[in-house]
Structures are given as structure tokens and as C-alpha cells.
Amino acid sequence: MVDLSVDCGGIRLANPVMPASGTFASELADIIELQRLGAFVTKTVTPGKRQGNPTPRVSEVPGGMLNSIGIPSKGVDAFIDETIPLYADYDVPLVVSISADTPDGFADICRRVSVPGVAAVEVNISCPNIEDDGRAFAMRPETTLAVMRKLRQATDLPLWAKLTPNTGEIPAVAQAAEEGGADALVVANTILAMSVDIRTRRASLGRVMGGLSGPAIKPIILRMAYQCVRAVQIPVIGCGGIMTAADALEYLIVGCRAVQVGTATFVHPGAMLTVIDGLEDYCRQNGIDRIADLTGTLSAEAHDASLEWEAIA
Amino acid sequence: MQATPHPLPSPTPLAPPRAGEFDARIVSNEPVNAEYRLMTVEVPDGAAEARPGQFFQILCPHSGALQPFFRRPMSIYRIDPAAGQLSFLYKVTGTGTRTMAELEPDATINLFGPLGNGFTLPEDGAPIVLLGRGVGLATMAPLVPFARKAGHAVTAILSARTPELVMSEAEFVDAGANVLAVTDSQGTSAVENVEDMLHGLHAEGRLGALYVCGSNRLMLAAQRVARRLGLFGEAALEQQMACGVGMCFCCVRPFRQGDEIVHRRVCSEGPVFPLLEALEW
Ligand SMILES: Cc1cc2nc3c(=O)[nH]c(=O)nc-3n(C[C@H](O)[C@H](O)[C@H](O)COP(=O)(O)OP(=O)(O)OC[C@H]3O[C@@H](n4cnc5c(N)ncnc54)[C@H](O)[C@@H]3O)c2cc1C
Ligand SMILES: Cc1cc2nc3c(=O)[nH]c(=O)nc-3n(C[C@H](O)[C@H](O)[C@H](O)COP(=O)(O)O)c2cc1C
Ligand code: FES
Numbered sequence: 123m124v125d126l127s128v129d130c131g132g133i134r135l136a137n138p139v140m141p142a143s144g145t146f147a148s149e150l151a152d153i154i155e156l157q158r159l160g161a162f163v164t165k166t167v168t169p170g171k172r173q174g175n176p177t178p179r180v181s182e183v184p185g186g187m188l189n190s191i192g193i194p195s196k197g198v199d200a201f202i203d204e205t206i207p208l209y210a211d212y213d214v215p216l217v218v219s220i221s222a223d224t225p226d227g228f229a230d231i232c233r234r235v236s237v238p239g240v241a242a243v244e245v246n247i248s249c250p251n252i253e254d255d256g257r258a259f260a261m262r263p264e265t266t267l268a269v270m271r272k273l274r275q276a277t278d279l280p281l282w283a284k285l286t287p288n289t290g291e292i293p294a295v296a297q298a299a300e301e302g303g304a305d306a307l308v309v310a311n312t313i314l315a316m317s318v319d320i321r322t323r324r325a326s327l328g329r330v331m332g333g334l335s336g337p338a339i340k341p342i343i344l345r346m347a348y349q350c351v352r353a354v355q356i357p358v359i360g361c362g363g364i365m366t367a368a369d370a371l372e373y374l375i376v377g378c379r380a381v382q383v384g385t386a387t388f389v390h391p392g393a394m395l396t397v398i399d400g401l402e403d404y405c406r407q408n409g410i411d412r413i414a415d416l417t418g419t420l421s422a423e424a425h426d427a428s429l430e431w432e433a434i435a
Numbered sequence: 436m437q438a439t440p441h442p443l444p445s446p447t448p449l450a451p452p453r454a455g456e457f458d459a460r461i462v463s464n465e466p467v468n469a470e471y472r473l474m475t476v477e478v479p480d481g482a483a484e485a486r487p488g489q490f491f492q493i494l495c496p497h498s499g500a501l502q503p504f505f506r507r508p509m510s511i512y513r514i515d516p517a518a519g520q521l522s523f524l525y526k527v528t529g530t531g532t533r534t535m536a537e538l539e540p541d542a543t544i545n546l547f548g549p550l551g552n553g554f555t556l557p558e559d560g561a562p563i564v565l566l567g568r569g570v571g572l573a574t575m576a577p578l579v580p581f582a583r584k585a586g587h588a589v590t591a592i593l594s595a596r597t598p599e600l601v602m603s604e605a606e607f608v609d610a611g612a613n614v615l616a617v618t619d620s621q622g623t624s625a626v627e628n629v630e631d632m633l634h635g636l637h638a639e640g641r642l643g644a645l646y647v648c649g650s651n652r653l654m655l656a657a658q659r660v661a662r663r664l665g666l667f668g669e670a671a672l673e674q675q676m677a678c679g680v681g682m683c684f685c686c687v688r689p690f691r692q693g694d695e696i697v698h699r700r701v702c703s704e705g706p707v708f709p710l711l712e713a714l715e716w
Binding site: 144145146147149150152153165173174177178179180182183184185186187189191194336387388389390391392 | 454455456494502503504505506547674675677678679680681682683684685687688698703
């Protein structure tokens with residue numbers, strides 16, 4: 123029997139595989155055995171009601187997809203009354219993803235979702251901060267630190283900070299999140315991108331720009347996850363382009379404690395379960411008793427070699 | 436820091452899986468006309484119990500430079516529970532449907548479904564009229580045997596550019612529908628004419644409920660008629676999909692709900708909606 127459990131950012135997970143925010147909902151219960159997941163992560167909820175962006179909201183690109191769903195939200199009150207109870211029947215930790223467009227708004231929604239039944243709060247600080255010209259909080263270390271400090275005061279629950287890959291200084295942002303009180307980092311959200319329909323010369327997305335996700339982004343996000351692992355002490359949760367157990371293993375080997383699977387679920391609704399099975403097989407085949415022992419087992423030479431790059435990048 | 440404990444598992448069993456992902460053997464995949472093909476597949480037990488109006492998310496293969504990433508939603512065109520077979524009638528247009536068209540009999544294709552909510556029939560055994568154009572005919576076809584079995588008389592108005600492109604006429608007739616074809620080339624498909632036909636059918640006692648799919652203009656015409664005559668009706672809608680099960684919110688369309696305009700997900704709240712609530716696109 124392989125022990126798949128991991129301690130991750132203040133909670134214990136039966137296995138290191140969970141959904142990425144926005145790619146999971148209770149509707150999946152009709153299709154896969156949700157009880158097998160390491161955690162549930164809900165779609166980001168905002169303080170008030172929002173409609174979301176115009177359609178088309180998605181577009182496929184080679185090896186992945188663009189999305190500009192926006193954050194259609196029924197508001198935090200409806201979320202607490204209607205969504206949280208949907209998960210009450212499962213013995214799986216519930217992680218609630220939140221966002222807001224000001225630091226105080228963030229702290230306020232964080233306080234409100236800190237209710238029984240919620241195991242941790244994932245803070246989507248990849249969203250625009252209207253007090254910083256609409257730049258995402260996690261674009262800069264200063265704004266990351268400021269919002270994390272406010273969030274830390276707002277709850278006793280574990281706080282997971284979800285970073286954006288669109289910053290040029292991911293290690294510094296990671297350190298700011300840790301200093302501000304994060305219990306774990308989720309690396310990362312989608313990469314800002316666009317595509318054009320050459321027949322109509324229109325942008326493929328109604329909102330023109332959107333987030334790239336899926337296998338196309340995995341090498342980039344894996345690199346960022348590795349940089350974050352080396353920059354902080356808290357656990358890093360890898361999220362980007364995981365389609366198979368092999369992809370998840372790469373994240374664990376570079377030092378992630380757990381992983382989130384997003385876009386893959388749209389292609390194969392059972393993708394998360396396939397990843398869990400594949401992790402267990404890998405451990406068994408390689409004589410690993412506890413999957414936690416696999417975390418950070420990248421060969422030592424790699425660390426030395428990467429230092430040269432860090433001097434440049 | 437420790438988390439608040441989460442609730443214990445409930446003793447009640449969770450709902451059984453409804454839709455599933457599986458590999459299906461292709462029985463045939465033949466052209467129907469210059470644009471459309473018909474694919475018949477063998478499906479596992481239960482999947483052939485799908486309802487008319489439901490759809491599958493089809494994983495189209497990669498072929499050379501054609502690398503579809505999303506699944507493609509396709510209505511169920513023919514349901515044959517006895518043979519354990521389903522058919523899809525599809526128009527070959529872009530990346531995914533082109534690679535789907537290349538598949539040979541005995542190859543496998545990965546399907547996810549059945550998904551969405553199918554058509555509902557009026558309770559009073561009223562005669563029904565189906566109104567479809569293009570791809571909409573594929574969605575509508577299995578409603579004919581379903582409604583006939585439930586004791587409804589069925590009239591189908593099939594709209595197309597030319598008489599040669601009126602698909603599935605035989606399929607509709609064999610299943611027991613009275614078929615009226617209207618075409619652009621004969622000048623019979625204009626909405627004014629279709630509305631007149633609907634009023635005529637109503638006067639003859641053949642229109643008690645109305646179903647529409649495949650054309651915005653036909654849907655608006657159907658709405659006008661249904662509103663005027665106070666009829667029950669349903670519209671099957673399309674929108675681009677990613678997850679197909681209600682999680683991603685990419686497939687929303689606007690609907691009228693009382694005085695409000697609301698967004699609903701075509702995949703999980705549809706694709707069949709109350710006729711009068713659907714808004715034009
Ligand atoms: C519920 C439902 C049932 C459908 N049933 C049928 C059917 O029975 N027969 C049939 O021929 N077609 C049907 N369609 C339309 C069919 O899904 C599209 O024609 C198909 O996805 C086009 O894929 P492609 O690879 O040829 O085009 P591409 O241009 O490569 O498609 C690019 C993207 O746009 C999406 N897309 C393009 N056109 C449509 C459309 N009209 N509706 C939704 N998504 C679209 C594709 O799924 C893909 O994600 C249905 C659509 C829906 C939503
Ligand atoms: C349709 C869609 C909706 C998303 N919505 C959210 C969201 O609400 N909040 C969030 O933090 N991330 C959201 N994401 C980002 C994912 O959680 C994830 O970070 C990203 O997709 C990379 O992982 P993947 O390649 O496995 O999909 C969304 C992604 C997609 C594709
Ligand atoms: S396709 Fe994802 S919600 Fe409809």
C-alpha cells in the first residue's frame with residue numbers, strides 16, 4: 123500500500139491531487155467519484171453578483187485553450203447558502219477560492235467565507251486590483267505583501283495564495299506572499315494570451331485577451347513552480363497543463379507538495395482520477411512508500427546548473 | 436495552523452454516475468451529401484437509453500496538422516437501444532469534424548455522454564410540430580419516434596437551401612412524421628410562409644406544441660406563433676462548449692426570465708429550453 127497522503131498548507135490531504143479553480147463544480151459528482159479527490163477547490167467567488175464576460179469565452183489553440191470567462195458570480199451570500207452545503211456530504215477538504223478588487227474587499231470576503239465546512243481559503247490574487255491601476259495584486263511583491271497581510275488578519279483558516287505567471291518576478295512575489303502569511307502557494311493561474319480568426323479578422327475571444335491553459339503552458343509553469351519552491355519554505359502546489367500522472371510527477375519531483383488539474387478535466391472528465399492512479403502506480407513501481415518522499419527529489423546537479431540561469435533571468 | 440474539521444461522510448449513498456466517458460466502436464461513417472456525414476457507433480449498456488435532445492461530447496482524433504483540443508458537441512440523431520447503437524449526423528466544417536470524417540469502420544472514438552436535458556412532450560397527447568433547418572434536423576430527428584410512441588401526431592417542417600439538401604426526409608417519414616419541406620431555392624422557406632404554414636396546421640388541429648432547432652429566424656417565427664396561440668414549445672440551442680457539464684460557464688446564452696435577462700449554460704441547463712424564454716442570437 124502506497125501512502126498518498128500529504129500535509130499541504132495547513133490541511134492534510136488523502137492524496138495530492140485536486141481540481142484547479144474554475145474547472146470544477148458539484149456537477150462532476152454525476153460523472154466521477156468525487157470522494158477520491160485530495161480536496162475540492164471551488165470556482166472563484168466575488169463579493170457581489172457578476173455576469174461574466176461576453177461570448178465567445180473560450181477558444182482552442184494547439185495544445186490548450188484560451189478563456190475569458192470572467193468571474194460570473196452569484197455573490198458571496200448565495201455562495202455560502204447554496205454552494206458550500208453541496209459538499210457537506212463528502213469527507214474531502216473544501217478549499218474556497220475568493221477574489222475582490224481592493225485589499226479591504228478581499229479581507230472582507232475572506233472573513234465571510236471562513237465558516238464551518240471550509241478547510242482553507244485560496245486567494246486568487248491574480249485578479250485586477252483597482253487601487254493599482256487594475257494590475258493584478260500578484261504582479262508585484264509590494265501589492266502582494268499588502269493584500270496578504272490584510273487577508274492574514276481576516277481568517278484563522280489556512281490561506282493559499284494563487285500566483286499569476288504574468289509577473290516577471292515570480293520568486294519575489296512568492297516570498298512576499300509567504301511573508302504576508304500565506305500557508306501555501308498555488309503556482310499558477312493562466313498566462314495572458316490571444317488568438318485571431320484570420321477569416322473574420324476578429325479576436326477569437328469576445329474579450330480579445332484571455333488566459334492560456336492546458337499542456338502548452340506546462341514547461342513554463344513547471345519552471346515557475348521550481349523557482350517558487352526554492353524561494354520559500356511553505357508548500358507549493360503545482361498547477362498548469364497537467365494532463366497525466368507523468369505531468370504531475372514532474373511537479374512533485376521539482377518540489378511541489380500537491381497539484382491541481384484544470385483544463386484536462388474538460389477533455390477527460392476522469393483526468394484527476396487517472397492522475398491519482400498513475401501516481402500510485404509510479405510509487406509502487408519505484409519502491410516509494412510515501413508519495414511525500416518524492417517531493418523535491420530533483421537531482422542535485424540540476425540545482426547547481428540552474429543557478430547560472432537565475433543569474434541571467 | 437489547523438483547519439476547522441470538515442463534516443463526516445453522509446451514510447446516504449451518492450448518486451450513481453449518469454454520463455460516462457468511453458471508447459465506442461464505429462460501425463459506419465458515411466457521407467450523406469456533400470456536407471454531412473452519418474456516423475453510427477456501438478455503445479455500452481445504458482448509453483443507448485439517451486433521450487432525444489441530449490448530446491455527446493466527441494473527442495475528435497488528431498490527424499497531421501489538425502489537432503482539435505476541445506471535444507465537439509453532437510446531438511444524438513438516431514437511438515437504437517435494441518442494437519446498442521447511436522448515430523450522429525454531422526456537418527463537416529472545421530478541424531474536429533474533418534478528423535472525425537476520416538475515421539473508418541471498426542476504429543474507436545472516445546465519447547462522453549449522454550449529456551444535457553432532452554425534449555419534453557406535452558402531457559395531453561397534443562399533436563406536435565417540429566421545425567428544423569441544417570444541423571437542427573439532426574437534433575430533432577429522434578423526437579419523431581419518441582413522440583409517436585407516446586401517442587402524439589407529428590408534423591415536421593424541414594427547411595434547407597435546396598431540395599437536394601433536405602436531409603433525413605425518409606428518416607422522418609419512416610418514423611411516422613408528416614413531412615413538409617421548404618427550401619430557399621423554391622422560395623418557400625421565408626419566415627412569413629413558415630408562419631402561415633404553422634397557422635394553417637393549427638387551424639387543422641395539427642399544431643398543439645412546437646419544437647424548433649437550427650435557425651435563429653425560425654426560432655423567432657416559432658416564438659411569435661407560440662405566443663399568439665398560447666402554445667407549449669421548446670427550442671434546442673447551440674453554443675461553443677468546453678466541459679459540457681456545467682463547470683466552466685463558457686456556453687452561456689441570454690434568456691428571458693420574467694422581466695430579467697439571465698445567462699444560462701446551454702450544456703447543463705439545456706440544450707433544450709422553453710421556447711419563449713430563449714433570446715435571439
Ligand atoms: C448541443 C449541441 C448539439 C449539436 N449537434 C450537432 C449535430 O448533431 N450535428 C452537427 O453537425 N453539429 C452539431 N452541433 C454543432 C457542432 O458542435 C459544431 O458544428 C462543431 O463543434 C464544429 O466543430 P469543427 O471542428 O468542425 O469546427 P471548428 O471551427 O474547428 O470549431 C472550433 C470550436 O468552435 C466550436 N463550434 C464551432 N461551431 C459550433 C457550433 N455551431 N456550435 C457549438 N460549437 C461550435 C467547436 O466545438 C470548437 O470548440 C451541435 C452543437 C451543440 C452545442
Ligand atoms: C475555464 C477556466 C476558468 C478558470 N477560472 C478560474 C477562477 O475562477 N479562478 C482561478 O483562480 N483560476 C481559474 N482558472 C485557472 C485555473 O484554475 C488554472 O490555474 C489554469 O487553468 C492552469 O491549469 P491547467 O493548465 O491545468 O488548466 C480557470 C481556468 C479555466 C480554463
Ligand atoms: S460547456 Fe462548460 S459550462 Fe457548458
